Amino acid sequence: MNTHHFPQQLEDEAIYIIREVAAQFERPALLFSGGKDSITLVHLARKAFFPAKVPFALLHIDTGHNFPETIEFRDWLVKEFNLKLEVRYVQDSIDQKKATEESGKYSSRNTLQTITLLDAIEELKLDACIGGARRDEEKARAKERIFSVRDDFGQWDSKRQRPELFDMLNGKINLGENVRVFPISNWTELDVWNYIRRENLALPGVYFAHEREVFERDGMIWPYSPFIFKTDDELVFKKTVRFRTVGDMTCTAAVDSAAVDLEDIIGEIRAATISERGARIDDKRSEAAMEKRKQQGYF
Amino acid sequence: MDILKITTAGSVDDGKSTLIGRLLYETKSVTQDKLDAIDTVSKRKGLDFVDLSLLTDGLVAEREQGITIDVAHIYFATLKRKYIIADTPGHFEYTRNMVTGASNSHVSLILIDARNGVVDQTYRHFYIASLLRIKHVIVCVNKMDLVAFSEERFEEVKAQFMAYAEQVRFEGQEIEFIPISSLMGENITTPSVGMPWYTGEPLLGLLENINLQKDKKELAFRLPVQMVIRPMGELLHDYRAYAGKVASGSIKAGTKVKVLPSGLESKVQTLERFGETLSEAAQGDSVNLLLTDDIDISRGDMLASAENAPTATKQLSASICWLDYTSLRPGQMFLLQHGINRVKAKVLSVKNKVDVATLAKTEEVDELKLNEIATIELKLAKEIFADTYNQNKNNGAFILVNEQSNNTSGVGFINEIF
Numbered sequence: 001m002n003t004h005h006f007p008q009q010l011e012d013e014a015i016y017i018i019r020e021v022a023a024q025f026e027r028p029a030l031l032f033s034g035g036k037d038s039i040t041l042v043h044l045a046r047k048a049f050f051p052a053k054v055p056f057a058l059l060h061i062d063t064g065h066n067f068p069e070t071i072e073f074r075d076w077l078v079k080e081f082n083l084k085l086e087v088r089y090v091q092d093s094i095d096q097k098k099a100t101e102e103s104g105k106y107s108s109r110n111t112l113q114t115i116t117l118l119d120a121i122e123e124l125k126l127d128a129c130i131g132g133a134r135r136d137e138e139k140a141r142a143k144e145r146i147f148s149v150r151d152d153f154g155q156w157d158s159k160r161q162r163p164e165l166f167d168m169l170n171g172k173i174n175l176g177e178n179v180r181v182f183p184i185s186n187w188t189e190l191d192v193w194n195y196i197r198r199e200n201l202a203l204p205g206v207y208f209a210h211e212r213e214v215f216e217r218d219g220m221i222w223p224y225s226p227f228i229f230k231t232d233d234e235l236v237f238k239k240t241v242r243f244r245t246v247g248d249m250t251c252t253a254a255v256d257s258a259a260v261d262l263e264d265i266i267g268e269i270r271a272a273t274i275s276e277r278g279a280r281i282d283d284k285r286s287e288a289a290m291e292k293r294k295q296q297g298y299f
Numbered sequence: 300m301d302i303l304k305i306t307t308a309g310s311v312d313d314g315k316s317t318l319i320g321r322l323l324y325e326t327k328s329v330t331q332d333k334l335d336a337i338d339t340v341s342k343r344k345g346l347d348f349v350d351l352s353l354l355t356d357g358l359v360a361e362r363e364q365g366i367t368i369d370v371a372h373i374y375f376a377t378l379k380r381k382y383i384i385a386d387t388p389g390h391f392e393y394t395r396n397m398v399t400g401a402s403n404s405h406v407s408l409i410l411i412d413a414r415n416g417v418v419d420q421t422y423r424h425f426y427i428a429s430l431l432r433i434k435h436v437i438v439c440v441n442k443m444d445l446v447a448f449s450e451e452r453f454e455e456v457k458a459q460f461m462a463y464a465e466q467v468r469f470e471g472q473e474i475e476f477i478p479i480s481s482l483m484g485e486n487i488t489t490p491s492v493g494m495p496w497y498t499g500e501p502l503l504g505l506l507e508n509i510n511l512q513k514d515k516k517e518l519a520f521r522l523p524v525q526m527v528i529r530p531m532g533e534l535l536h537d538y539r540a541y542a543g544k545v546a547s548g549s550i551k552a553g554t555k556v557k558v559l560p561s562g563l564e565s566k567v568q569t570l571e572r573f574g575e576t577l578s579e580a581a582q583g584d585s586v587n588l589l590l591t592d593d594i595d596i597s598r599g600d601m602l603a604s605a606e607n608a609p610t611a612t613k614q615l616s617a618s619i620c621w622l623d624y625t626s627l628r629p630g631q632m633f634l635l636q637h638g639i640n641r642v643k644a645k646v647l648s649v650k651n652k653v654d655v656a657t658l659a660k661t662e663e664v665d666e667l668k669l670n671e672i673a674t675i676e677l678k679l680a681k682e683i684f685a686d687t688y689n690q691n692k693n694n695g696a697f698i699l700v701n702e703q704s705n706n707t708s709g710v711g712f713i714n715e716i717f
Contacts, residue, residue: 010302015544020639050573052528165398188374188381
């Protein structure tokens with residue numbers, strides 16, 4: 001089947017972009033979430049500079065509400081490939097009273113990440129942050145540039161974006177500004193999975209079918225964890241599930257799945273009738289949820 | 300599997316978003332949750348059909364004003380290939396986005412409302428497609444249902460378009476016409492029921508049949524050096540590779556190359572990607588290239604075919620499209636970025652501003668505003684290694700960066716190298 005093929009052009013373009021980041025910026029970092037897109041980015045960065053080392057650190061904004069498998073995987077990856085890791089904690093921002101914990105049944109630390117991220121950018125004096133966002137994920141992201149300039153407050157202004165012509169990337173900024181860089185902008189979810197299979201990349205176990213304690217809410221399967229507010233009439237039960245996208249435990253819904261390997265997953269995605277972000281609780285808040293978060297400095 | 304990149308253009312109400320929505324819908328590229336979401340919105344707006352244009356109109360401001368205001372990228376795939384659509388706005392003030400979308404595209408889809416025929420915007424779209432030398436142009440005459448599927452009307456629009464196009468098109472540019480109704484799905488992925496007089500392929504068929512391999516010209520090898528890779532570890536002490544994406548042509552190990560600006564020649568020792576040795580590297584490949592000789596090479600230098608290297612130049616003339624709210628004036632200084640190479644540039648002259656609708660030219664220009672097109676002559680502080688845009692698209696274009704605002708202010712297509 002042709003749809004199994006990964007267009008090589010996508011890898012070549014991503015490597016070109018990552019090399020431009022290293023050449024045009026003084027203090028870049030790779031935003032690492034532990035999800036498949038950022039794992040793909042790490043692999044692309046290794047390829048871009050091989051046999052030399054990746055010349056920048058991974059930055060993980062830790063909400064404290066992670067899947068334990070993701071953290072284990074992160075630490076393994078860093079050690080295995082001799083990478084540098086910086087972690088900044090949302091809990092610290094809360095303790096410093098910069099961020100306030102959300103309350104209520106749907107509370108999540110997902111939006112609080114922005115505060116910690118902007119502080120980390122300032123503290124580490126980062127001028128470029130590489131992220132794994134893809135334009136096919138969501139409507140507001142469809143309009144994002146590859147080099148996306150943010151002002152001192154990390155804000156994205158869709159009307160002031162720089163035009164990007166051919167493959168020429170203009171990363172010139174003033175002091176205090178920074179650029180978000182999206183090397184896999186043009187990849188779709190299926191492209192990422194096909195690439196992971198072609199390159200035989202390791203992934204955290206939560207991506208594959210496993211038995212887990214879950215409960216149902218609003219027609220979605222929520223992972224049960226101590227971080228989540230659950231009403232008494234929401235019953236916890238065990239179910240074989242997997243995660244199609246992996247973020248904070250409080251904002252990622254599971255899917256009913258028996259997919260145990262990459263082959264199964266790709267088959268499942270090709271037959272899927274629900275989009276990837278359909279399992280993101282954070283996007284369901286309003287029709288313009290992502291655009292609003294991006295204006296405030298979200299990834 | 301290859302990727303076909305398409306740019307779409309149309310005026311505000313030509314039904315472009317509906318056409319794209321229709322393509323996504325009929326190629327089953329839209330998941331059920333997204334369809335449910337736009338169904339809900341359509342009903343809320345009091346429509347008695349599912350408004351497919353909602354699939355692409357992303358930003359809040361757009362939904363409020365009911366227009367598309369920026370380049371949106373849309374993806375779908377068939378069994379044959381992956382498609383990327385750069386959906387660009389049609390109205391005047393955002394022409395710069397149209398140029399942006401067109402710069403990376405193989406195909407330009409131009410939409411015309413069958414009732415209105417060719418309008419000023421249509422000229423602009425086609426002019427840009429020709430300026431950027433987009434080989435495949437497909438003119439969709441839309442809303443045919445509103446002109447009773449009239450073949451006569453279709454032919455009228457076609458003649459109107461060609462009267463202009465003949466003056467602007469370049470040799471080898473292919474222009475096709477197709478009558479469609481994106482609202483009703485006529486001639487999008489399946490042959491039209493209402494227009495049996497049209498015997499050509501539906502739109503998707505036209506796209507599927509475009510042969511990108513055939514379009515590839517055999518161009519001379521050009522590799523702009525992005526960075527020098529030197530691990531300097533114990534095992535790789537002497538490793539020194541030049542990393543970059545091949546801009547044009549191809550290269551094999553053992554081939555002679557010329558290094559610019561030094562003019563020194565050397566041979567390709569090895570081509571690598573992630574430790575794997577490649578027998579050949581061709582246009583678009585991101586590779587590590589190792590030479591047999593130790594030569595001083597750094598970022599911004601170029602490795603080129605020894606037999607056919609570009610001329611190093613410090614003065615050039617180009618067509619320019621202005622993209623910035625701050626106007627261009629003769630005498631200004633900019634940073635010129637050619638590929639990855641940056642040099643200071645001074646504007647010697649701006650001439651022959653084009654009115655794209657009438658093709659009339661204003662010879663003396665003291666101010667070039669946003670979205671205007673003219674000819675520019677530039678003097679550079681350092682040499683660049685360019686070809687003309689006609690000869691080599693990937694090595695013949697540049698951007699001008701305003702050093703105060705850092706904005707990408709203009710894009711140039713090199714006509715002459717002095």
